[in-house]
Amino acid sequence: MQVRNEVKELRLLFEVLQILDGASDLSDNLDTVLEVMAKHTGMMRGVITLLDERHGEIAIEAAYGISPEAQSRGRYKIGEGITGKVVENGKPLVIPNVLVEPLFLNRTGTRSRKEAVSFICVPIKMDGRVIGALSADRLFAESEALEEDMRLLSVLASLVAKAVRNRQEHHRMLEENQRLLKALREQSRPEMFVGASPGLRAVLTQLAQVAPTSATVLLLGESGTGKELAANTIHAGSPRAGHPFIKLNCAALPEGLIESELFGHEKGAFTGAVGVRKGRFEAADGGTLFLDEIGELAVSTQVKLLRVLQEREFERVGGMETHKVDVRVVAATSRNLEQMVRDGLFRRDLYYRLNVFPVHMPPLRERPGDIHLLVENFLEKYGHKIGKRGLRVTPEAEALLLAHPWPGNIRELENVIERAVILTTDGVIRPNLLPPNMQASGALSSLHGTLPEALDRLERQFITEALRKHHGNMGRAAEALGISERVMGLRMRKFGLDYKTFRRRNA
Known part of the structure; x- marks a missing residue:
């Protein structure tokens, strides 16, 4: 008989673990846990209550065998009734017969005054503190059977505590994600990232971490994944937000013009240079320069870009005067720069200078x-x-x-x-x-x-x-x-x- 009971308990615990494993909606799954518990043990009713620490109140989170209306009445102060005592003291209580127990409040009104039932209530603990209680009714039973029930409920309570921890961690991540989104939206343009996938949340977390710094950022990912939006978000969340955000697509210009676009030129530097023209670095002074498709730069231009990143100075095309700038560079590419370095198409020293804080933009x-x-x-x-x-x-x-x-x-x-x-x-x-x-x-x-x-x-x-x-x-x-x-x-x-x-x- 004992072996048979142990097998039943193992089946119950295994089934409960399956229900709670990967559960995303805790309330629905706790209802199922209580239903399975009743099926395996023959208990008449089951209740899971959780403590709202801010208001010092204990409320029903899930129940079996109790109507929704009755559940709404099941609220207790700490120390009130049997459930309140268990939450207050952190120790289980077993009531052999609720009819002769003055602490039993029957606040839900689900038990008749003639119904001789036993009541078991055990604490749900997390990190050494009580966060709620698991209780169950069963027909009047001998003390040995009630002790066994209490032991089983205590094991189930520990499983429920882990599920509650997972839910709290999930909520904490969602709240943190919303906080990051809010912080970025407050400083950014109306257009923002849309989505709630883990990959996007990871990107938002990285952007929020790096934005307040002055670190160079390298955005990696396929075309159309939102690299420009990420660069704009970094600028908007940085102390440079009040200064220019300048963009340049390195693949959109021929090699002969890209240096002039980046560094500017002096009058007469080349045919058509009829006057002095400032480049993108000067235009972005104090702000952020976004260099899209950085992998398309010619090696000769890569050398000059490396100097600006290292020394924060450059000369215009056709000029002799050295110009100092304070510019944060955010680069982006859809190409594999590491492979380009191995193939001799991209300078290794420039790659390391750009790859200070890489962010991988996930494809759709x-x-x-x-x-x-x-x-x-x-x-x-x-x-x-x-x-x-x-x-x-x-x-x-x-x-x-x-x-x-x-x-x-x-x-x-x-x-x-x-x-x-x-x-x-x-x-x-x-x-x-x-x-x-x-x-x-x-x-x-x-x-x-x-x-x-x-x-x-x-x-x-x-x-x-x-x-x-x-x-x-x-x-x-x-x-x-x-x-x-x-x-x-x-x-x-x-x-x-x-x-x-x-x-x-x-x-």
Whole structure:
């Protein structure tokens, strides 16, 4: 009999671990934990209460066998009733018969005055402090059975504490992300990063860390990933925000003109130089100079750029006078500079001078959870420009957008949405309004690249569509896909998806 009970307990603990592992919505999962606990132990009711330290009040976070109305009444002060005593003292309490226990308040009103039940309440502790309590009702039982129940509930309480810690850490990260966004928005232009994926959050954290410094920043990533916006954000969050932000695309000018653009020229320096002209470094004095596509610079120009970075001085083309400047350089490239250094196409010393603080901008295909947020942003942006309101994308069109590999990244997505907004006559973006290369079937449109890449795109499309249909409810989406909620959570982390973005969007 004892072996059988131990096996049942192990099954219960294993199932609870599966529920809590990777849980993103703690409240829903705690309800499930209590339901599983009741199923395995035969307990009549179960309650998880958490302490609100700011108000000194204990409230029900999750419950089994208690109506929502009754749950709303289950609030206690510290030290009040059995739950309040457990939270206050941090020690479990076992009440063999609630009918003869004066401390038992029955505040939820779920137990009749003739119902002889036993009540077990154990503290939920985190880092040595009590953060709540786990309690359960069962039919009147012998003291030995109640002691076993208390031991089991104490183990479950420790698992719940870990889940609460994970939620608090998740909330702390979200709050920190919002704080960083707010700080950057207050100093930056209205256009800002859109998205909530882990990759984007990591970039925002790095930008917020480096912006207040004077360090040279190297932005790495494919074309269209937002490197210019990142450079502007760095400038706006720095002490140089009140000074010029000057941009130069090193790939847009021929080699003969790039030096003049960077350093300026004197009158008569070359044919057409009819007067003195200041270069971008002088224009950016006191501020920030953004050098896009730095990998396109000729080696001869790289030498002169290195000198400016090292000595903070230069001469104009055709001039002898040395000019001093105080300029912060933010460089960007879509090329592999390390490989260019190995191939002798980029100076090693300049690379090290630029690569003080590298920031990798993730491509859009690694930010699938941000696609629908970006789409909504572009719908509003271009809908406002041409006077169209209430624009929306059909599920079929959205599936095509999610399956597309986006080689042009955010810039390509923006162009696609702008075109669709212009073409729509009823405010609905359907597949036929997307570019021809995207109008294949959702499954076939993802069949490019390697087989694992194509399968990943197809899996991501299925999971995203299920989350959209079920308004971010992981449990229902997992059930619809025929997978466990734990597997669902693992897949969402793999693809950078957050259920809350779907919930907000469909609310």
